[in-house]
Amino acid sequence: MTKRLFIYICFFASFHKVVAQDLFSFENSKKFGEYLLKSGQYEIASREYERLVYLKPADDTLKLNLLKAYRLSNRTDLGIKRTLQLFPDQSALPFDTALEYSKLLLNKQDWMGAREFWKESKNLPADEKVLLNTTVSIFESDFKAANGYLSKIQNKENYLAKNYASILDRGNLSQMKSPALAGIMSTIIPGSGKAYTKNWKDGLVSMIFVGGMAFQSYRNFSNKGFKNYRGWVYGGIGLGFYLGNIYGSVKSAKNYNKKKINALQHEASTHFNLYY
Incomplete structure (x- = not known):
């Protein structure tokens, strides 16, 4: 009886260890991080993604989600700091990560830093740079400069370009009061x-x-x-x-x-x- 009890204990201990190892496997941790991000638990998500990035430092998707978690949890400065640490050459940031970094800079209202980044970026298409620069000019209330940037857009049917054109038309000086x-x-x-x-x-x-x-x-x-x-x-x-x-x-x-x-x-x- 005692021998059988001992075998049961050993079996359940081994089973628990296997389950625990599986629970905290990389793939399960990745799924958990995605769940936290989608459910709005951004601060916890950032901690989970920090661990995942540590485990797989070459995975750009994990880095992207980490920066997104920092931005959505309103820790803009930390998000910018981690971008600089994870990507020493910001001009080579992948497209999606470049957009995420752009959002962090816009949240901080670092207009000059944002413009410098877009100027040097190798992976942001010309039209995206135009739209981003137009965005900054609108938020600087410089509608004349915004019109100048928007005139350079190549895809005139672009959703954001068309809506920005409407906004700038209504922001024309003739519509303002003297x-x-x-x-x-x-x-x-x-x-x-x-x-x-x-x-x-x-x-x-x-x-x-x-x-x-x-x-x-x-x-x-x-x-x-x-x-x-x-x-x-x-x-x-x-x-x-x-x-x-x-x-x-x-x-x-x-x-x-x-x-x-x-x-x-x-x-x-x-x-x-x-x-x-």
């Missing part, structure tokens, strides 16, 4: 500058208030002369609000442009993520 014009309009007719920037409510309030103060000041001066303090009080309040209205109109135009540009940049980001 802060100088808004200020001049409110100087002539209080509130009209804000109405020009589609801030109708504030524009109407400004017009009524400035007009009301001016009327009260005029009425008091007309009835009681220029020595009447109420006329000066109403006039002073009206003048202060009038000057504030001019400044507010300029600021309103700038805010209008900023909101419009931010909306276009958000749209560009959406298309970029769908494409890449």
Whole structure:
């Protein structure tokens, strides 16, 4: 009985060892890493891929997934650092890894570093470089430069190129509001500058208030002369609000442009993520 029990114990110990070894085999670890990446467990995935890269340092797919895990877990700096360590010659990065490294640089908003990398990259096609440079110019709010880059695209039917062209068309200076014009309009007719920037409510309030103060000041001066303090009080309040209205109109135009540009940049980001 004791001998049989001993045999059972030895058998189960051996079986457990075999199962454990199989569980932590390279192929199973690779599948586990893929599962973690797909299920959004990016930080754990990065640790798993670090181990896999250590086991197979020549496997570029493992390196790519490691960098992706770092980017998706919002550890951009670490992702960039590991790219430099794993690929001493960044100009020779494989296409997919070059795109992943580009995303890391864009997340860091290292526009200059990104442009230098694309310039030296040997495995990024010309059209991809055009699209990536256009992306940076859009996020720098330099739509003129973005148009210049996009004009060099060879495949005019490219999904991202077509959507960027639409965004740049709507970001044209003619679609923006002029802060100088808004200020001049409110100087002539209080509130009209804000109405020009589609801030109708504030524009109407400004017009009524400035007009009301001016009327009260005029009425008091007309009835009681220029020595009447109420006329000066109403006039002073009206003048202060009038000057504030001019400044507010300029600021309103700038805010209008900023909101419009931010909306276009958000749209560009959406298309970029769908494409890449």
